[in-house]
Amino acid sequence: MDITVLPDALVERGQDGGRIFLVVMDGVGGLPHPESGQTELEAAQTPHLDALAARSSLGMLLPVGPGITPGSGPGHLSLFGYDPVANQIGRGALSALGVGFDLQPGDVAVRLNLATLDGDGRVTDRRAGRPTDEEGRRVVEKVRTALAEVDEVELFIEHVKEHRAVLVFRGPGLSADFADTDPQETGVPPAPVTPLTPAASEVAGLIERVLARIGVAMADETVINGVLARGFAMFEGFPTLEEWFGLRALAVAQYPMYRGVARLVGMDVKDVPGSEDETVAFVEARHGGYDFVFAHFKAPDARGEDGDFAAKVAAIERIDALIPRFTALEPDVLIVTGDHSTPAGYGAHSWHAVPVLLASRWGRPTAASFGEAACRGGDLGRFEGKHLMSLALANAGRLAKFGA
Amino acid sequence: MDITVLPDALVERGQDGGRIFLVVMDGVGGLPHPESGQTELEAAQTPHLDALAARSSLGMLLPVGPGITPGSGPGHLSLFGYDPVANQIGRGALSALGVGFDLQPGDVAVRLNLATLDGDGRVTDRRAGRPTDEEGRRVVEKVRTALAEVDEVELFIEHVKEHRAVLVFRGPGLSADFADTDPQETGVPPAPVTPLTPAASEVAGLIERVLARIGVAMADETVINGVLARGFAMFEGFPTLEEWFGLRALAVAQYPMYRGVARLVGMDVKDVPGSEDETVAFVEARHGGYDFVFAHFKAPDARGEDGDFAAKVAAIERIDALIPRFTALEPDVLIVTGDHSTPAGYGAHSWHAVPVLLASRWGRPTAASFGEAACRGGDLGRFEGKHLMSLALANAGRLAKFGA
Numbered sequence: 001m002d003i004t005v006l007p008d009a010l011v012e013r014g015q016d017g018g019r020i021f022l023v024v025m026d027g028v029g030g031l032p033h034p035e036s037g038q039t040e041l042e043a044a045q046t047p048h049l050d051a052l053a054a055r056s057s058l059g060m061l062l063p064v065g066p067g068i069t070p071g072s073g074p075g076h077l078s079l080f081g082y083d084p085v086a087n088q089i090g091r092g093a094l095s096a097l098g099v100g101f102d103l104q105p106g107d108v109a110v111r112l113n114l115a116t117l118d119g120d121g122r123v124t125d126r127r128a129g130r131p132t133d134e135e136g137r138r139v140v141e142k143v144r145t146a147l148a149e150v151d152e153v154e155l156f157i158e159h160v161k162e163h164r165a166v167l168v169f170r171g172p173g174l175s176a177d178f179a180d181t182d183p184q185e186t187g188v189p190p191a192p193v194t195p196l197t198p199a200a201s202e203v204a205g206l207i208e209r210v211l212a213r214i215g216v217a218m219a220d221e222t223v224i225n226g227v228l229a230r231g232f233a234m235f236e237g238f239p240t241l242e243e244w245f246g247l248r249a250l251a252v253a254q255y256p257m258y259r260g261v262a263r264l265v266g267m268d269v270k271d272v273p274g275s276e277d278e279t280v281a282f283v284e285a286r287h288g289g290y291d292f293v294f295a296h297f298k299a300p301d302a303r304g305e306d307g308d309f310a311a312k313v314a315a316i317e318r319i320d321a322l323i324p325r326f327t328a329l330e331p332d333v334l335i336v337t338g339d340h341s342t343p344a345g346y347g348a349h350s351w352h353a354v355p356v357l358l359a360s361r362w363g364r365p366t367a368a369s370f371g372e373a374a375c376r377g378g379d380l381g382r383f384e385g386k387h388l389m390s391l392a393l394a395n396a397g398r399l400a401k402f403g404a
Numbered sequence: 405m406d407i408t409v410l411p412d413a414l415v416e417r418g419q420d421g422g423r424i425f426l427v428v429m430d431g432v433g434g435l436p437h438p439e440s441g442q443t444e445l446e447a448a449q450t451p452h453l454d455a456l457a458a459r460s461s462l463g464m465l466l467p468v469g470p471g472i473t474p475g476s477g478p479g480h481l482s483l484f485g486y487d488p489v490a491n492q493i494g495r496g497a498l499s500a501l502g503v504g505f506d507l508q509p510g511d512v513a514v515r516l517n518l519a520t521l522d523g524d525g526r527v528t529d530r531r532a533g534r535p536t537d538e539e540g541r542r543v544v545e546k547v548r549t550a551l552a553e554v555d556e557v558e559l560f561i562e563h564v565k566e567h568r569a570v571l572v573f574r575g576p577g578l579s580a581d582f583a584d585t586d587p588q589e590t591g592v593p594p595a596p597v598t599p600l601t602p603a604a605s606e607v608a609g610l611i612e613r614v615l616a617r618i619g620v621a622m623a624d625e626t627v628i629n630g631v632l633a634r635g636f637a638m639f640e641g642f643p644t645l646e647e648w649f650g651l652r653a654l655a656v657a658q659y660p661m662y663r664g665v666a667r668l669v670g671m672d673v674k675d676v677p678g679s680e681d682e683t684v685a686f687v688e689a690r691h692g693g694y695d696f697v698f699a700h701f702k703a704p705d706a707r708g709e710d711g712d713f714a715a716k717v718a719a720i721e722r723i724d725a726l727i728p729r730f731t732a733l734e735p736d737v738l739i740v741t742g743d744h745s746t747p748a749g750y751g752a753h754s755w756h757a758v759p760v761l762l763a764s765r766w767g768r769p770t771a772a773s774f775g776e777a778a779c780r781g782g783d784l785g786r787f788e789g790k791h792l793m794s795l796a797l798a799n800a801g802r803l804a805k806f807g808a
Contacts, residue, residue, distance in 0.1 A: 031768060039768075064806055066787050067794030068414070071807035084807065346766060349805055351798040353783065372768065372783070382785035 010399050013246030018332025018360075018396030020247070021283075021293045022079060024258075025319055026072075027301025029341025029354040029372065033309055040300070040309060040344060041355060042371035044316040048323035049336060052359050054368035059380025060353035061388060063340050069351045075339030076261045080294075081245060081389025082238065093233045096166045101158055102263075105237035108174045110229045112157075112165040112214075113182060114139065117226040121189045126182065127163040128224045139224045140165050146217035153206060157214075165227070169210070174234065175200040178207060182228035190228055240266020241292060245393060248289065252282045253296035262294055276318060280325045287329055291396075295326070301349075304342030312344050327359075333395045334359040335388065336370070353382055360395035414803045415649055422736025422764075422800030424651070425687075425697045426483060428662075429723055430476075431705025433745025433758040433776065437713055444704070444713060444748060445759060446775035448720040452727035453740060456763050458772035463784025464757035465792060467744050473755040479743030480665045484698075485649060485793025486642065500570045500639075505562055506667075509641035512578045514633045516561075516569040516618075517586060518543065521630040525593045530586065531567040532628045543628040544569050550621035557610060561618075569631070573614070578638065579604040582611060586632035594632055644670020645696060649797060652693065656686045657700035666698055680722060684729045691733055695800075699730070705753075708746030716748045731763075737799045738763040739792065740774070757786060764799035 030039035063070040063078045064085065074084035096109040103109065114136055116125040131139075140159040147155045154170040177200035181190045193208040195201040211229065218225045241249040243266070251262030251269050254276075259269045270286060273279040279295055287293050299315035326334060337356035340349050355375035367374035376382075380391065393399045434443035467474040467482045468489065478488035500513040507513065518540055520529040535543075544563040551559045558574040581604035585594045597615065599608040615633065622629045645653040647670070655666030655673050658680075663673045674690060677683040683699055691697050703719035730738060741760035744753050759779035771778035780786075784795065797803045 031766060037769075060783075060785065065794065066784075066791035067796075067798035067803060069798065069803065069805045071805050074807035343766075350766065351795070351803070352766070352768060353785070373770070376770070376781065376783060376785075 010402055011245055011393065012398050012400055017246070017291065017393075017398035019287075019291055019293070020333040020392045020396050021287075021295070021326055021329070021331035021335065022392070023319075023323075023326060023334070023336045024076070024079065024294065024296045025300050025316065025336065025338050026258075026296065026298050027304045027340060027342025027349065028316065028338035029343070029350075029352050030304070030312070031341075031343035031345045031350075031352065033345070039372050040304070040312040041316055042369075042373065043309075044313045044320065046316060046320040046370055048320050048327075049357065049370040050368055052323060052327070052334070052336070053357050053370040053374060054365055055363055056357045056359040056365055057363045057380050057391075058366055058370070058375040058378025059356050059358075060372070060375050060378070060382040061337055061356040061385050062353050062382065063385040065384065067351050069349050070340045071349070072257055072339060073261055075349075075385070076258065077265070078385030079337070079339055079388055080241065080261075080265050081386065081392075082265065083386050093235045096156075096158070096168055096235075096260075101156065101166070101168065101260075103168065103235045104170065105235060106170070106172075106174065107235045108169040108176045108232060109235060110167050110169075110176075110178075110232045111160075112167050113228040113230060114163045114165060114224045115190075115226045115228050116223055117189075121226075123183060123186045123188060123190060123226065123228070126184075126186060126228060130162050131224060133159070133161060136162060136165065136224070139218060139221060143214050143217045146213060147210070150210060150213060153210070155210065163224075167210075167214075167229070169207075173203060175203050176232040176234035178204070178229075178232045180228070180230045180232075181211065182230045190226065193229075238265050242266055245292075245389065246398065247292040249292040249294065250283075250286055250290040251294045251296070252279050252286070253294070253298075254279060255296070255298050258296040258298075267292075267294060276322065280322050284325065284329065293331070300338070301342045304344050304346075305348060307344050307347040309344040312342075332360060332397075333392050335392060337388070354385075356380065356388070358391060358395060362395050414806055415797065421650070421695065421797075421802035423691075423695055423697070424737040424796045424800050425691075425699070425730055425733070425735035425739065426796070427723075427727075427730060427738070427740045428480070428483065428698065428700045429704050429720065429740065429742050430662075430700065430702050431708045431744060431746025431753065432720065432742035433747070433754070433756050434708065434716065435745075435747035435749045435754075435756070437749070443776050444708070444716040445720055446773075446777065447713075448717045448724065450720065450724040450774055452724050452731075453761065453774040454772055456727060456731065456738070456740070457761050457774040457778060458769055459767055460761045460763040460769055461767045461784050462770055462774070462779040462782025463760050463762075464776070464779050464782070464786040465741055465760040465789050466757050466786065467789040469788065471755050473753050474744045475753070476661055476743060477665055479789070480662065481669070482789030483741070483743055483792055484645065484665075484669050485790065485796075486669065487790050500560075500562070500572050500664075505560065505570070505572060505664075507572065507639045508574065509639060510574070510576075510578065511639045512573040512580045512636060513639060514571050514573075514580075514636045515564075516571050517632040517634060518567045518569060518628045519594075519630045519632050520627055521593075525630075527587060527590045527592060527594060527630065527632070530588075530590060530632060534566050535628060537563070537565060540566060540569065540628070543622060543625060547618050547621045550617060551614070554614060554617060557614070559614060567628075571614075571618075571633075573611075577607060579607050580636040580638035582608070582633075582636045584632070584634045584636075585615065586634045594630065597633075642669050646670055649696075649793065650802065651696040653696040653698065654687075654690055654694040655698045655700070656683050656690070657698070657702075658683060659700070659702050662700040662702075671696075671698060680726065684726050688729065688733065697735070704742070705746045708748050709751060709753075711748050711751040713748040716746075736764060736801075737796050739796060741792070758789075760784065760792070762795060762799060766799050
């Protein structure tokens with residue numbers, strides 16, 4: 001599997017390489033405000049990031065490729081040095097990781113839409129009226145109890161959010177080669193479990209019985225009384241950052257999705273911070289003994305998705321105020337970037353390139369500010385996210401010369 | 405076949421995506437004038453393109469790759485989102501498309517040089533003294549009449565220009581695995597028909613008989629009395645823009661070559677405009693119901709090939725004056741670029757990167773002018789042409805998020 005863009009032989013796995021900190025401002029990239037012409041990051045007052053930029057190499061990072069809007073999974077895999085296209089994780093697997101589920105190689109995960117069916121078993125609402133999290137969780141717990149009686153395979157079901165849940169099958173001989181049972185329209189019944197390969201045919205009956213059992217467990221419900229399966233995926237496991245890059249890695253993130261992706265590549269996830277301040281506090285307390293520290297801040301993305309330019313600016317300024325606490329820990333390489341852009345004017349993840357700052361002794365600084373315009377003219381140019389780890393390792397003295 | 409760089413699953417083929425216009429100023433990229441230091445595009449007075457640039461993302465496009473000078477076929481395929489290296493069309497096939505011939509999958513096309521042979525059948529002029537188009541056409545029509553008598557395969561022959569013609573074989577069991585019969589030198593006879601694979605051996609006799617029949621038809625000519633076959637190619641068909649990207653596409657181009665490439669990827673080609681003005685008029689009249697409109701302007705390339713800097717500047721200014729008629733149609737995405745550079749100082753297609761402007765609601769503008777210098781600092785950076793379609797689709801709201 002061509003899991004990384006970096007020739008394996010170059011990685012120096014000794015204990016004496018520099019320490020790398022990766023600070024992700026989720027969704028930091030933006031679009032110009034129609035009045036000022038400045039993006040959120042450019043409009044924000046960021047004295048600490050600007051000072052850091054003045055001794056950094058700057059650039060613009062394409063998480064996946066031109067025009068491609070990354071989800072959080074591929075966006076982060078790319079930052080961690082894994083080719084996000086070669087390593088597509090099924091959405092079911094990502095959902096499971098996102099709720100902190102400890103996926104193991106060979107597990108088959110599938111996302112479930114909680115849905116409403118009519119008396120004839122036809123879908124009337126593919127999202128069951130977008131139930132509250134409380135309501136969704138209540139029904140999923142009922143299903144979990146019912147599934148405990150299934151003994152031909154190990155099953156795990158977790159509520160994710162609103163109408164979304166994830167179901168994991170664990171056992172020998174499984175397959176994920178099934179079409180979705182979500183018919184993508186209302187007025188028709190869920191699609192039957194359809195195997196796409198001979199191997200899948202052998203376990204199709206099992207999948208069918210499990211989905212039927214879920215239906216039975218919901219039979220007395222009026223709103224959430226069916227499930228639609230989407231994105232069957234077998235989790236094949238990833239080489240860890242330690243195996244691949246020789247990095248003992250720590251992740252600190254408030255939200256489960258990001259802890260999930262970090263765990264996927266073998267990072268230690270010890271604590272669950274309750275705030276941005278606590279995110280830094282856990283880095284301060286735990287970073288000793290780690291070669292790579294990933295700290296995740298969600299707010300710029302969340303405010304971008306809200307479409308609130310001013311709130312995204314404020315979120316960026318709050319993170320800026322935390323930067324001195326990272327620099328005080330004296331990492332050899334400090335990278336600040338995002339996993340994608342979430343322009344407030346667009347109100348969603350977008351395909352636009354993301355500003356990136358890489359501070360180390362070996363920088364080629366080009367500007368004393370951190371923003372799209374400054375980064376566009378930076379020494380790192382515009383590059384695909386999967387190359388970020390190579391740059392980090394090089395600046396940390398962890399890559400050998402290529403060729404004699 | 406890895407025909408596009410875009411993961412298929414991302415393409416949203418619904419009817420409600422934005423409309424994309426692609427205006428190609430053929431050969432627009434240039435080199436600095438020795439006196440002014442400005443390229444043709446920079447020297448041109450282009451108020452409309454400059455205004456468009458002020459609300460666009462700019463960049464520099466490499467049609468194929470660094471140092472590669474594209475022909476018109478690969479240059480345009482790249483702009484249309486097809487990998488021009490993975491999808492090499494034989495020159496014979498391109499010639500057939502260029503003369504508006506309706507190639508079908510399985511057809512074998514080959515370019516013919518009209519040549520002069522001496523009494524012993526040795527080539528004395530590989531281009532028959534570069535005949536006038538009238539003269540070339542006259543002989544090709546005579547050959548066509550003779551070929552009508554061949555009944556073991558369907559044959560089409562078309563004159564292209566001067567000494568160039570194209571011959572197409574249509575029928576079951578054909579092969580294109582033959583070496584050229586053009587010996588590339590004079591004083592020797594044409595090379596025999598040489599099959600390169602076992603499959604080709606089975607139809608080598610047929611190819612030989614057809615070429616011999618052409619020779620007989622020319623026997624009473626003194627100048628054009630032989631043909632040299634170059635670039636046998638089987639046309640394998642392409643997925644259309646509609647199949648591949650969900651785009652119902654219209655092409656408007658004055659010259660057959662560009663209509664041919666457009667037809668190759670399934671664009672509708674309804675009218676043959678007689679002027680630049682009429683090119684826009686046909687777009688105005690026909691664009692309704694299309695998701696993608698390609699308008700082609702030949703003059704910058706033609707004047708570049710003439711080596712006439714001032715005339716190329718004037719050609720660009722003429723197209724600039726037409727831009728408001730495109731913007732008046734309110735496409736969601738308006739792209740202006742070239743399929744390659746044709747610097748007047750170089751006098752031919754060149755490998756230099758091509759300025760590109762992409763206007764949409766989601767632009768990151770960086771300059772209020774359209775030219776090499778402005779585009780070099782643009783937000784799109786420098787990218788391979790095959791990624792242009794991904795950017796166009798993203799800006800038109802036609803791409804799903806990649807991963808959860």
